[in-house]
Amino acid sequence: MIDKNSPIPLYYQLEEHIKELIEKGELRPGDALPAEREYAEKYQISRMTVRQAFTQLVNEGYLHRLQGKGTFVAERKIEQALQGLTSFTEDMKARGFEPGSQLIHFEIIPATSQIASQLSIQEYGPVYEIKRIRLADGVPMALETNYISANLIKGLTEEIVNQSLYTYIEDRLNLRIDHAAQVIESSIATQSEANYLNINKGAPVMLIQRNTFLHDGTPVEFVKSAYRADRYKFMIQMKR
Numbered sequence: 001m002i003d004k005n006s007p008i009p010l011y012y013q014l015e016e017h018i019k020e021l022i023e024k025g026e027l028r029p030g031d032a033l034p035a036e037r038e039y040a041e042k043y044q045i046s047r048m049t050v051r052q053a054f055t056q057l058v059n060e061g062y063l064h065r066l067q068g069k070g071t072f073v074a075e076r077k078i079e080q081a082l083q084g085l086t087s088f089t090e091d092m093k094a095r096g097f098e099p100g101s102q103l104i105h106f107e108i109i110p111a112t113s114q115i116a117s118q119l120s121i122q123e124y125g126p127v128y129e130i131k132r133i134r135l136a137d138g139v140p141m142a143l144e145t146n147y148i149s150a151n152l153i154k155g156l157t158e159e160i161v162n163q164s165l166y167t168y169i170e171d172r173l174n175l176r177i178d179h180a181a182q183v184i185e186s187s188i189a190t191q192s193e194a195n196y197l198n199i200n201k202g203a204p205v206m207l208i209q210r211n212t213f214l215h216d217g218t219p220v221e222f223v224k225s226a227y228r229a230d231r232y233k234f235m236i237q238m239k240r
Ligand code: 16G
Pocket: 086, 087, 088, 089, 090, 144, 146, 163, 164, 165, 166, 167, 208, 210, 221, 223, 225
């Protein structure tokens, strides 16, 4: 597996070997990796080399380290395509996960000037502020804060937002969600995001802001979310 005469660095050869085991399913999410020392003995390479391969795999999201416990195979990241305008519920179902929400906050508030301008409503106009932890098979994936004009989307309840918001808007209110603009930036989890998402403070997250519109251009939602960067990656198709 490791060829010492190869011009390819040893740590890189080991890294590729471990990746292959993960991709073939011979090492599965949650499995513990043999200790650095064992790899070093098995392949007659230095522990430094093994550590370098592990560090690289941790950085790439294939492995994670648990203090005092060892190195483990990380959960596969969810690959989210960016071209379709889909809801969290649809995304999760399409992947065979059970979608879920944990409602943190649900209130009608007067729109601040920022929210009012995002929703094209008057300042202090009534907006729902809805904060949900979005779950896949019960595991927190994202923390989402939604702002929705209460004059446009009538009759929202806690029960409804525990299910799918988009289903309610489209199937119950018969409004057509049409297009959205989304900005994604990287950041690190605040203490409160970390608590909700069950990750460490300072762990990488992706902040996503989405403005969604009806067919006639009326803003239907303004959403700020923090997605776990250890569980998500985004994919976009491009054409020259
Ligand atoms: C997604 C959308 C969010 C939308 C929600 C509706 C992103 C970044 N956000 O999470 O804007 O409100 O889906 O989901 O993709 P629901 O219909 O399951 O409530």
